[in-house]
Amino acid sequence: MPVPFIDLQRLVGRIRADVLPEWADALEKCEFVGGPRVASLEKKLSTTLGTPRVVSCANGTDALLVGLQALGVKPGSKVALPNLTFWATFEAVAQLGATPVLIDIDPDDLQMSLAELKSAHDAHRFDAAMLVHLYGWASSQLREIRAFCKERDIGLLEDGAQCFGVEAHGEPVLASATVGTLSFYPAKVIGGAMDGGAMTMQSEAHEKVIRSLCNHGRADHYSYAHVGWNSRMGGVSAAFLLRMLDELPAILESRRKAATFYRERLASEAKVRVYGPPAGIVENGYLNVLTVEGKKGQEIVDALKAAGIGAARTYPEPMSAQPPAKAAGAIAHGDLTQSRRICESVVNLPLFFGITDDECEQAVRALLAAI
DSSP, X not given: OOBOSOOTHHHHHHHHHHHXXXXXXXXXTTOOSBOHHHHHHHHHHHHHHTOSEXXXXXXXXXXXXXXXXXXXXXXXXXXXXXXXSOHHXXXXXXXXXXXXXXXXXXXXXXXXXXXXXXXXXXXXXXXEEEEEOGGGSOOTTHHHHHHHHHHTXXXXXXXXXXXXXXXXXXXXXXXXXXXXXXXXXXXXXXXXXXXXXXXXESOHHHHHHHHHHHBTTEEETTEESSOOOBOOOBHHHHHHHHHHHHTHHHHHHHHHHHHHHHHHHTTTOTTEEEOOXXXXXXXXXXXXXXXXXXXXXXXXXXXXXXXXXXXXXXXXXXXXXXXXXXXXXXXXXXXOHHHHHHHHHOBBOXXXXXXXXXXXXXXXXXXXXXX
16 A cells, blocks of 8 residues: 555544534634634643743744844844755745855754854854754754854744654753744644744743734734734634644654654664664654665655655755845855755655554665665
């Protein structure tokens, strides 16, 4: 039988019967923008993530835009970000009129390199930085990156679109983030019934400005403190996410089991490298990430798809290779060798809530036949 890359129905089916009456009630009460369910969601997210403050918004990209603004990013600012990330990370910087400074990654944990970040700051003196917790884990040098940014007065935003459920040194990864962002795109570990996002923060001052920016920059109903955005969540979305959060333990167990299966099953294959979390970091099983020695990623994926395995490549091109990057005035620091290398060779096997051992085994066998 074919193995899909992702099957959302296996999780949606678990919560459908509970969500439908909540949706009916939200519709009856016209909870379309804001409302008590949104407040309940923000409170539940705060508890789950171990962070004192959470503000919801319309999507994860808006969370990046607003989070950067709350850290003082404006036209003319320079913002460091990894060359290996999803386009929205870069896009948010460019949309604010700031200059992206592209930083290479660590070759082992695939997160932004601390050494490259330091040398880039010496060369370019950026005002803010975006640390992306990519692939469902975090940097081995998370503490050091946070400390460096604090010492240099660099505003640090942590892009957590892929890190829900990740633990770093015994606590949720965003628990100590100055400002963190979340995406509830349906394919995420905690996904919504539509787009959605949120920001985490430590201070009351950041919460105040973020809530204002998400609501047209309002100071009062018809007075404004900022030029803001229209980025709000409603009760219909919040009802789905509240029920989804109840499934978090089961989601993490299923995803982590599959990630471990692939890692252990392929450990003896000399040509295959399966990446994973460094010491001190507990992954959430968001993605399987591997490379095959001597093979391009697309070559492997084509063979897997021909065998009925829904493989993918996250991500096949770095930020520096995107045509709009030049127009945005992006600064490439160094030769960006490591990010270019992983983008050329990366392969992702199927991994989602409810995937079975048999499906994982089918994916492994197809991979071995392709190499």
